[in-house]
Amino acid sequence: MLSGIQPTAGSFHLGNYLGAVRQWVALQETHDAFYMVVDLHAITVPQDPAELRANTRLAVAQLLAAGLDPDRCTLFVQSHVPEHAQLAWVMNCLTGFGEASRMTQFKDKSARQGADRASVGLFTYPVLQVADILLYQADEVPVGEDQRQHIELTRDLAERFNGRFGETFRTPEAYILKETAKIYDLQDPTVKMSKSASSPKGLINLLDEPKATAKKVRSAVTDTDTVIRYDVVEKPGVSNLLTVYSTLTGADIPALEEKYDGKGYGALKTDLAEVMVEFVTPFRERTQQYLDDPETLDSVLAKGAEKARAVAAETLSRAYDRVGFLPAK
Ligand code: AQP
Helix, strand or coil: CEEEECCCCCCCEHHHHHHHHHHHHHHCCCCCEEEEECHHHHCCCCCCHHHHHHHHHHHHHHHHHHCCCCCCEEEEEHHHCCHHHHHHHHHHCCCCHHHHHCCHHHHHHHHHHCCCCCCHHHHHHHHHHHHHHHHCCCCEEECCHHHHHHHHHHHHHHHHHHHHHCCCCCCCEEECCCCCCCCECCCCCCCECCCCCCCHHHCCECCCCHHHHHHHHHCCCCCCCCCCCCECCCEHHHHHHHHHHHHHHCCCHHHHHHHCCCCCHHHHHHHHHHHHHHHHHHHHHHHHHHHCCHHHHHHHHHHHHHHHHHHHHHHHHHHHHHHCCCCCC
């Protein structure tokens, strides 16, 4: 099991947590799990060095606060394991230009930046992600729906490499939970909650002031009807709120529909705002505790990098050999 998260914006948002990180915490109990903060991916768009460094530590602190346990999983920073960039080069050489051009995330992000300003790194970012996954011989990759196409590319490239050079990589599957595959923007519930595309009011950052978070939930866009029913086509806003409510509390959606029958959107939003506050308040505190203890954080990362490198180096060495590189003596 392998997955990663970018340290770009500082705080994780609710989509990151419900779509990915929450699953990571559960899966560390049952799988040999590798989780990383993908700082190499972060520099595909312009970054301030001091901010990147601070945000990388902040991402690690949030992962620990969310419940990752370094004794149950391998938690590391991507740039601490140079094999990622090394295997990415090999994979770049197997990827068609047209194939990379079809990646919708690249199309969206480069369109937002202006095609001339988008970096070559942003273009080949999905191929780096392929290397990330294949290095650990991952069977499954827990991600949100927006990553499905990249996992498909990973499967294609693993099979291409194996077909050309002999069986080397496992072909992974995306692990996407249907219920939380896509958490939507609170102001435009037809598009995903996203750090780069959502408006501040549509985006719930887990480290924001709990009061501000509650306010955003209370002003979430719903519809002109009053009935609380899960229906993503007719009622995307209400359905999104029900998904979040259900996932954070464990109450199933039919039970919530019954609970709020005849009560109107105000009651649902007020209660969900409270649920959110109860969730983010200890999360913020735990994150701060990890940030206040840099020695523990550094030692978690040193141990994680060592464990990750042991696996990654072995896979890379096999791949280099298969490609025909002369072994270094
Ligand atoms: N809205 C979402 N619903 C469900 N899952 C989501 N993920 C992201 N948004 C949603 C999942 O979070 C994991 C980490 O993604 P990332 O490293 O790409 O994080 P990000 O860049 O912070 O996420 P954004 O908001 O998607 O950024 P933009 O839009 O700027 O690229 C992944 O598993 C992802 O699927």
